[in-house]
Amino acid sequence: MISLKGKVAVVTGGSGVLGSNVSQGLLESGATVIVIGAHQNKVDMAVERLKPYGDVHGMVCNVLDPDEIEKARDYVVAKWQRVDILVNAAGGNVPGATIMDNQSVFDMKREDLNKVIDLNLYGTIYPCLAFGKIMAEQKSGSIINVSSMAAYDSLSRVMGYSIAKEGVNALTKWLAQEMAIKYSEKIRVNAIAPGFFIGEQNRRALLNEDGTLTERIHKVLAKTPMRRFGDISELNGIVRFLCSDEASFVTGTIIPVDGGFSSFSGV
Numbered sequence: 001m002i003s004l005k006g007k008v009a010v011v012t013g014g015s016g017v018l019g020s021n022v023s024q025g026l027l028e029s030g031a032t033v034i035v036i037g038a039h040q041n042k043v044d045m046a047v048e049r050l051k052p053y054g055d056v057h058g059m060v061c062n063v064l065d066p067d068e069i070e071k072a073r074d075y076v077v078a079k080w081q082r083v084d085i086l087v088n089a090a091g092g093n094v095p096g097a098t099i100m101d102n103q104s105v106f107d108m109k110r111e112d113l114n115k116v117i118d119l120n121l122y123g124t125i126y127p128c129l130a131f132g133k134i135m136a137e138q139k140s141g142s143i144i145n146v147s148s149m150a151a152y153d154s155l156s157r158v159m160g161y162s163i164a165k166e167g168v169n170a171l172t173k174w175l176a177q178e179m180a181i182k183y184s185e186k187i188r189v190n191a192i193a194p195g196f197f198i199g200e201q202n203r204r205a206l207l208n209e210d211g212t213l214t215e216r217i218h219k220v221l222a223k224t225p226m227r228r229f230g231d232i233s234e235l236n237g238i239v240r241f242l243c244s245d246e247a248s249f250v251t252g253t254i255i256p257v258d259g260g261f262s263s264f265s266g267v
Contacts, residue, residue, distance in 0.1 A: 117167075
């Protein structure tokens with residue numbers, strides 16, 4: 001396993017399923033991990049679950065508030081003197097921004113559209129700017145953003161989420177060149193694009209009440225060459241790689257972790 005011993009990692013959305021899983025992988029590799037989440041009770045639960053895996057700490061912070069995220073950054077730097085890794089796992093779809101089969105795009109409420117774009121796009125931009133500034137000063141660091149299959153294909157129902165994740169891709173590429181050219185080649189910015197994983201957030205969209213697969217998910221699996229869902233732990237290997245010196249010449253990439261979904265036409 002890749003060693004990240006001595007590295008200080010910040011994971012936004014660290015109290016969620018994806019963020020908590022990534023935090024566990026980083027802890028198992030020896031990193032000190034600061035889990036950032038929006039709600040104290042969820043952060044406390046995540047930290048308690050992660051304690052057996054290593055040196056983990058929790059912070060409550062709204063990633064959509066630049067002042068809050070900068071205060072969190074200042075606290076981390078004051079306590080640990082550096083930030084080596086930032087994983088932006090805060091995000092997800094907003095129920096009201098999902099266009100159901102009996103609706104059209106014109107039925108979607110503007111406030112719900114704004115919410116999903118803000119959470120996924122600005123909730124990634126603000127931490128990148130706050131913690132990226134420290135990486136610029138110390139001339140090293142790795143930022144990993146979370147994209148989606150919705151940024152590869154026009155998945156039905158999730159227009160706002162797709163737009164936001166396309167923005168995350170553009171941010172990743174833009175920030176990669178900015179950091180490398182103006183500050184240091186040792187600052188790298190990449191993104192992972194998860195395929196389809198069953199979690200609490202999307203269970204109702206993927207499974208019927210009796211546990212059988214929905215028609216939508218049969219279509220997903222038909223377009224996935226591996227013919228299965230991913231296990232959330234299967235994201236950890238690529239995250240550890242991108243955080244490590246093994247990826248020293250890798251920046252500006254968006255890497256699918258999708259069982260082949262993004263590469264297969266379905267024919």
